[in-house]
Amino acid sequence: MLYKPDKASKREGFVFCDGFGEEKLWSQRIMVAFATLLAKKGYPVLRFDYMGNGESEGAFEESTLTTMISDTRCAIQMLLRIAPGIQKVNLLGLRLGALIAALVAEKENNIGKLVLWAPVINGNEYIKELFRVNFATQLIIYKKIEYNSIKLIELLKSGKTVNVDGYEMSYTLFDEIRKNDLFSIRFPGHVSVFISEISKTNKVKLDAKKLIEKNPSLTLQIAEDIPFWQESKYILKTAKDLFYITESWLDKHDH
Amino acid sequence: MITEIIPVCLKNRKNNILYGTLYKTNSGKAKNILVMINPGVKGRVGPQRLYITIAKLVADHGVDVLRLDASGLGDSEGIIEEDLTRDFFLSVEKGLLVNDIEDAINWLGRKFGYQSFILGGLCGGAITALLTAFVESRVRAVIGIGLPVAIEAKKSGDWKFLISWYTKFYRDRIFHISFWRFKIFEKRTYRLLTKLGINTLFFIFTLFKKAVYRSRQKNIDAKYAFIEERRKLNPLFLKAMSSVSKTCKILIIFGQNDKLYFEFLEKYYKIYRHEYKENSENIEIHEIKDANHELTCMEWQHEMRNILSYWLENNGYNQSEKNNVYQYQKIAVG
Numbered sequence: 001m002l003y004k005p006d007k008a009s010k011r012e013g014f015v016f017c018d019g020f021g022e023e024k025l026w027s028q029r030i031m032v033a034f035a036t037l038l039a040k041k042g043y044p045v046l047r048f049d050y051m052g053n054g055e056s057e058g059a060f061e062e063s064t065l066t067t068m069i070s071d072t073r074c075a076i077q078m079l080l081r082i083a084p085g086i087q088k089v090n091l092l093g094l095r096l097g098a099l100i101a102a103l104v105a106e107k108e109n110n111i112g113k114l115v116l117w118a119p120v121i122n123g124n125e126y127i128k129e130l131f132r133v134n135f136a137t138q139l140i141i142y143k144k145i146e147y148n149s150i151k152l153i154e155l156l157k158s159g160k161t162v163n164v165d166g167y168e169m170s171y172t173l174f175d176e177i178r179k180n181d182l183f184s185i186r187f188p189g190h191v192s193v194f195i196s197e198i199s200k201t202n203k204v205k206l207d208a209k210k211l212i213e214k215n216p217s218l219t220l221q222i223a224e225d226i227p228f229w230q231e232s233k234y235i236l237k238t239a240k241d242l243f244y245i246t247e248s249w250l251d252k253h254d255h
Numbered sequence: 256m257i258t259e260i261i262p263v264c265l266k267n268r269k270n271n272i273l274y275g276t277l278y279k280t281n282s283g284k285a286k287n288i289l290v291m292i293n294p295g296v297k298g299r300v301g302p303q304r305l306y307i308t309i310a311k312l313v314a315d316h317g318v319d320v321l322r323l324d325a326s327g328l329g330d331s332e333g334i335i336e337e338d339l340t341r342d343f344f345l346s347v348e349k350g351l352l353v354n355d356i357e358d359a360i361n362w363l364g365r366k367f368g369y370q371s372f373i374l375g376g377l378c379g380g381a382i383t384a385l386l387t388a389f390v391e392s393r394v395r396a397v398i399g400i401g402l403p404v405a406i407e408a409k410k411s412g413d414w415k416f417l418i419s420w421y422t423k424f425y426r427d428r429i430f431h432i433s434f435w436r437f438k439i440f441e442k443r444t445y446r447l448l449t450k451l452g453i454n455t456l457f458f459i460f461t462l463f464k465k466a467v468y469r470s471r472q473k474n475i476d477a478k479y480a481f482i483e484e485r486r487k488l489n490p491l492f493l494k495a496m497s498s499v500s501k502t503c504k505i506l507i508i509f510g511q512n513d514k515l516y517f518e519f520l521e522k523y524y525k526i527y528r529h530e531y532k533e534n535s536e537n538i539e540i541h542e543i544k545d546a547n548h549e550l551t552c553m554e555w556q557h558e559m560r561n562i563l564s565y566w567l568e569n570n571g572y573n574q575s576e577k578n579n580v581y582q583y584q585k586i587a588v589g
Binding site: 001021022025026028029032053054055060135136137139140141143144145163165166167168232233234235237 | 274276296297298300302303304305307327328329330334335337338339340341343428431432433434436437512545547549550551552553
């Protein structure tokens with residue numbers, strides 16, 4: 001989906017990098033709301049689906065971090081082509097999408113800003129979260145956990161896929177996620193980076209604190225909003241605090 | 256065979272733009288189209304891209320498909336007024352999305368010449384499909400997966416049902432140590448226990464208040480006043496099912512472990528069996544063994560595809576060259 005501003009006033013556009021699996025579906029309305037907001041401010045915005053995700057062709061089992069990074073690069077090139085007048089592309093990533101955005105920004109030349117919402121900082125820890133989702137599914141099917149983490153990894157290594165909330169994760173995807181984290185990324189000096197932790201309790205995760213200590217040039221702020229990439233008892237139409245702090249940071253760093 | 260997959264947009268009666276994905280086939284016969292409606296609050300892709308799986312399967316049978324985002328959902332314009340998910344579900348069960356689907360049907364008829372419609376969806380999409388079929392005569396068939404037939408049990412205070420459901424759900428699980436190990440480390444367990452503790456304290460306080468002040472029972476919240484008291488069944492579902500099953504083909508699929516299936520059996524099928532039997536040549540109900548509400552596993556989705564494929568062929572929606580030789584038995588319900 002391309003969000004074209006009525007009057008293109010900015011020389012930067014945005015490409016959104018979505019979260020993994022069902023996180024993408026739960027967060028869709030918030031991403032739509034922010035894309036609309038950015039378009040009203042004069043930024044063209046491109047929301048896209050990685051191969052095997054959302055509306056895009058391909059099987060999810062074949063998507064890997066490498067294909068997601070490649071797809072993001074294609075989206076960047078597409079936006080530069082179809083949105084006249086923009087010179088730089090900013091990346092906005094949510095959760096695993098934030099890690100993907102950072103990996104892309106590390107190597108791409110035409111990235112202006114990086115906005116990371118509730119980023120997956122440590123891929124290995126994220127894999128543990130995904131495995132827990134698999135365990136919950138096993139409890140439904142088998143009424144007990146038949147395959148623990150070790151057995152799941154053995155299954156993956158043998159060429160089978162592991163079901164995570166309805167998505168069949170391959171060994172390559174598993175391996176690439178667990179081997180990547182934000183600590184090992186060398187953020188380019190010309191890219192302004194904004195990280196927002198999203199939490200109702202106003203607490204910063206330890207990993208985020210360590211990341212900022214390692215990279216003092218990054219900006220970290222906490223948004224007191226309900227995590228919108230998970231099932232919630234509320235209908236989340238917007239993330240007020242998150243939108244406000246992100247907008248403020250963008251306005252401050254407007255070139 | 257799918258010839259084109261095209262993004263479309265249409266305006267509903269409130270001037271909101273609704274986005275959809277249209278699958279066109281080379282069927283060349285009388286124009287049929289399946290309109291798929293949002294499941295709950297999720298977009299038109301569906302959980303685990305279930306709607307894409309269904310759309311491709313149905314299109315392979317020569318039926319065009321539109322996966323549509325109703326207003327306020329997915330990519331479409333509009334805002335959902337409710338703040339709580341359960342209130343939104345209640346509104347959907349009362350027909351919130353019916354207008355959008357009617358608008359989509361009218362647009363499809365005007366723009367592409369479609370004459371007959373199949374409506375389908377999961378959960379909220381399923382009940383919306385049935386309620387729309389009740390008011391729209393061009394609908395020939397309804398496909399409902401995980402169809403909700405009753406008002407959400409917690410809100411309607413149907414504790415008897417909730418106790419029987421949770422007893423059934425946990426009965427087989429409590430003897431496995433891995434289940435308890437998982438539950439101990441799950442944050443949700445502690446949130447539920449805290450809530451239970453708070454609710455218990457609140458309940459005791461309410462009893463005390465009643466005893467001391469002898470206050471009368473509060474009036475039932477007006478928005479639930481229409482609930483059929485004895486069974487908390489959605490009366491709109493009852494009316495729609497009774498009427499639609501006389502003129503349309505209905506396919507209903509449930510996961511065996513879906514709470515809504517349990518509700519369907521306890522609150523509708525067992526009590527209204529006579530009505531079901533009168534129109535049974537039009538209604539097919541299937542259960543998928545071990546499956547959950549969203550058919551998360553590939554095996555369950557495969558089973559759903561087989562059921563759907565066979566149903567499409569049996570009901571004249573087969574323009575594909577290969578014949579599906581899948582043999583199955585309709586589940587004897589009850």
